Each structure stands twice: as C-alpha cells, then as structure tokens.
Amino acid sequence: SSDDTPTLALVFNLKLVGIDYFLEQSSNLKIFILSSKSNSIDDSVITATTTRANVDLEMLGESMKYVAPVAREMGLSLEESAAMAGLLGNVGIQGSQAGTTLRAMMLRLSAPTGAAAGAIQELGINVKDAEGNMRNVPTILADVAKATEALGNAERLEYLKAIFGEEPAAGMAELINQQGAAGVEAFVAILEQAAGENARVAKVMADNLK
Secondary structure, X not given: OHHHHHHHHHHHHHHHOOOHHHHHHOHHHHHHHHHOOOOOOOOHHHHHHHHHOOOOHHHHHHHHHHHHHHHHHHOOOHHHHHHHHHHHHHOOOOHHHHHHHHHHHHHHHHOOOHHHHHHHHHOXXXXXXXXOOEOOHHXXXXXHXXXXXXXXXXXHHHHHHHXXXXXXXXXXXXXXXXXXXXXXXXXXXXXXXXXXXHHHHHHHHHXXXX
C-alpha cells in the first residue's frame, strides 16, 4: 500500500549507505522518523547529522534509543533531537550518554518538581505555553542561557544541576552555551534543508566503488 512507501524507502536508503546496525538497534527512531512533525521526514536528517557533527551512525542510533520515545510524545521534531545529539557529540558526549542526558532534560522540563521547579521559577522561565503544552525546547534552552548569562560559572552550574539533575548538568551546560549563540537553532535549520542528503552520500559511495 502507499502507507508502506515511507518505510520501504527508509529501509532501502539506510541499507544503501550501509547502516543495517542502525536499523536493527533503533526501531524507536524509525517510528519517530515516520511519525515526526518534521518538515523533511526522511533518513537524510540522520545522514546529515553524522556528516556535520562528531557522531557516527552507531552513536546516533544509541542516543535515539533513549531520546526518541520521549521526544515523540513531547512533539520534539527529528531535526531538533538530532541537532542536540550532534552538538553534544561535538563536545564528546555521545551515544547512550547523550541519549540519557537529552531524555533527562525533556522529562525534567516537561514536569519539573522540587528543586527543578524552584530553580525554573527563580529564573522566570516558562516551560509551557498558555495551553499547557511544552514550548519549543531550543527556545527554552535559550531562555535558560539568557537568564543565567550574568551568573558566575559555579552559580550557573548549580541552577543547571537543580533543573536537569546532577549527571546531565555538564551536557546541558554545553548545549545551553551552544543555544545561547543560536547553535541548536542553526543546526536545526541545516537539518531541515537536508532532503536528498542520503542520496548524495550513497552516490558518492557508489562512485567510489567503481
């Protein structure tokens, strides 16, 4: 049926560039791709991430095993998720570590309690819109960056630990630093224009085999 076409195309294209492992290990991501609200719903986003950030397909697949189910529920686009995983990869936070960092971030932002709720309130940050839906995550991170930019490093890290948890705080510090300079949004924009990336990579690989 026509409904099978995206799945068949996804499997064909991913196999074409030699990433069977990715398909086997990341069924959650495959579902995420097909159900995403992304502007370019295909595997080119994945290929573009691995060609532009310090992550390979295995690392990104491992990250998305943790991120995809939560991101899908929260309406986070594939481009946003991949961009944040890629930026964490650029500072050496990769694979499952990046996945658990991003998952913790989304879960704690979606329902902040205790110290997290207190820190968010003190910083004057709104994580939900007027309808009670979670706001765009890169925008929230930009708000956190702006609210903490005048603080010393230690005080800023304490806020991040309170909001995101002890372990993810270092990753979130770097991600917020990137977002403060519009890093995540810029990478998202690149990935949104990634249509055809997989075909280009596959063509290069095929040409190299001639």
